[in-house]
Amino acid sequence: MHLRHLQVTDFRSWPQLDLSLERGPTVLLGANGQGKTNLIEAVGYLSSLGSHRVAADAPLVRQGTNRAVVRGAVVNEGRELLVEVEITPGRANRARVNRAPVPRPRSVLGILRTVLFAPEDLTLVRGDPSDRRRLLDELLTARAPRFAGIRADYEKVLRQRSALLKSAGALRGRGRSRSGRSEPEPLGDAIATLDVWDSRLAHFGAALLAGRFELVADLGPLVAESYAMVAPESAEASLRYRCSVEGLDPAGLSVAELEAALLAELGRVRSKELERGVCLVGPHRDELDLALGALPAKGYASHGESWSFALALRLGAYELLRADGGEPVLLLDDVFAELDERRRGRLAAVASDAEQVLITAAVAADVPPELAGVRYRVRDGEVRRDD
Numbered sequence: 001m002h003l004r005h006l007q008v009t010d011f012r013s014w015p016q017l018d019l020s021l022e023r024g025p026t027v028l029l030g031a032n033g034q035g036k037t038n039l040i041e042a043v044g045y046l047s048s049l050g051s052h053r054v055a056a057d058a059p060l061v062r063q064g065t066n067r068a069v070v071r072g073a074v075v076n077e078g079r080e081l082l083v084e085v086e087i088t089p090g091r092a093n094r095a096r097v098n099r100a101p102v103p104r105p106r107s108v109l110g111i112l113r114t115v116l117f118a119p120e121d122l123t124l125v126r127g128d129p130s131d132r133r134r135l136l137d138e139l140l141t142a143r144a145p146r147f148a149g150i151r152a153d154y155e156k157v158l159r160q161r162s163a164l165l166k167s168a169g170a171l172r173g174r175g176r177s178r179s180g181r182s183e184p185e186p187l188g189d190a191i192a193t194l195d196v197w198d199s200r201l202a203h204f205g206a207a208l209l210a211g212r213f214e215l216v217a218d219l220g221p222l223v224a225e226s227y228a229m230v231a232p233e234s235a236e237a238s239l240r241y242r243c244s245v246e247g248l249d250p251a252g253l254s255v256a257e258l259e260a261a262l263l264a265e266l267g268r269v270r271s272k273e274l275e276r277g278v279c280l281v282g283p284h285r286d287e288l289d290l291a292l293g294a295l296p297a298k299g300y301a302s303h304g305e306s307w308s309f310a311l312a313l314r315l316g317a318y319e320l321l322r323a324d325g326g327e328p329v330l331l332l333d334d335v336f337a338e339l340d341e342r343r344r345g346r347l348a349a350v351a352s353d354a355e356q357v358l359i360t361a362a363v364a365a366d367v368p369p370e371l372a373g374v375r376y377r378v379r380d381g382e383v384r385r386d387d
């Protein structure tokens, strides 16, 4: 697959830009702060409906305006689709395909598939569990867009259940302080409602858990292979999905069995949850453990090893999507300057083989010669082809 054309309106620093793109490598060169990453971010947004730099949409809209639009012509196996996303912070975003509105933005997921590698990726290894969960969920959605709906449903239930836990916990606290009296009625109602939310959380949670677990099983060997290629002298890289349900190993369990296990665990921790007013069980508390040999990568891996692991995660993701069909567009944001000679060479070898790769760099010398491709200069709000 490749992006034949990109158009942005009021996205980050860009009031308006039209850019025709070709297969193979395209390099965007420019000094710091000229808007190169903003363009990579726009392409990433069209693909995942999220930014690799910020969690909220507001910073993506050009200052002084209230709406950004990213539009791309995506060619996949000879068929072209025009995908458009309108970003309106504070209101529901909208999307169109071939100029026709779609029911919700997430309907466009899966049309443009990308794998983005950027300096921020060090957080995949060194950051919080939520960074690694996001990696899994983005990849899951890229592979099977229906997971975007499952995740949205799960998050909605999680929010409502957490709010109920807080209020029920407060009611219980008040009930206890009036010693000797029976349980207040509102608490009984809240507990009954909590039972309903438990079932829903277990239902969507099990689907998400099964998807993530299968993904990690497929991704693990590819990441190990990529890591061995990038850092052959280092210990073997491995991934392990760690579930918040104590002692649960999802291997070989059906979605119904996972749902039953989640529901049982929710029952077991109910009292603790009411005390703390937070939801302690479910995919939002799971972790993707990364290890090098017997040691966890987080807290033990060197800077270079952490970089290699982050790169291996992205290369593994790239290989996984490629194996699924519909080769993704590779986005390399300012990464070559961070890598040593050998790691650069390995990444360049993969990238030069990609159907399309978009690269940003401050200077041409940062980009390996085999990725010279089409070059653009990004300066003063313009993108000029460099012949």
Ligand SMILES: Nc1ncnc2c1ncn2[C@@H]1O[C@H](COP(=O)(O)OP(=O)(O)OP(=O)(O)O)[C@@H](O)[C@H]1O
Binding pocket: 011, 012, 013, 014, 030, 031, 032, 033, 034, 035, 036, 037, 038, 039, 058, 059, 060, 061, 062, 063, 334, 360, 361, 362
């Ligand atoms: N919402 C926004 N509205 C207007 N300008 C913005 C907005 N968000 C970011 N910018 C501007 O975009 C510029 C940064 O662009 P970008 O991150 O793409 O730079 P870059 O060319 O990739 O630079 P570097 O090589 O340093 O990474 C900054 O000058 C910043 O002020």
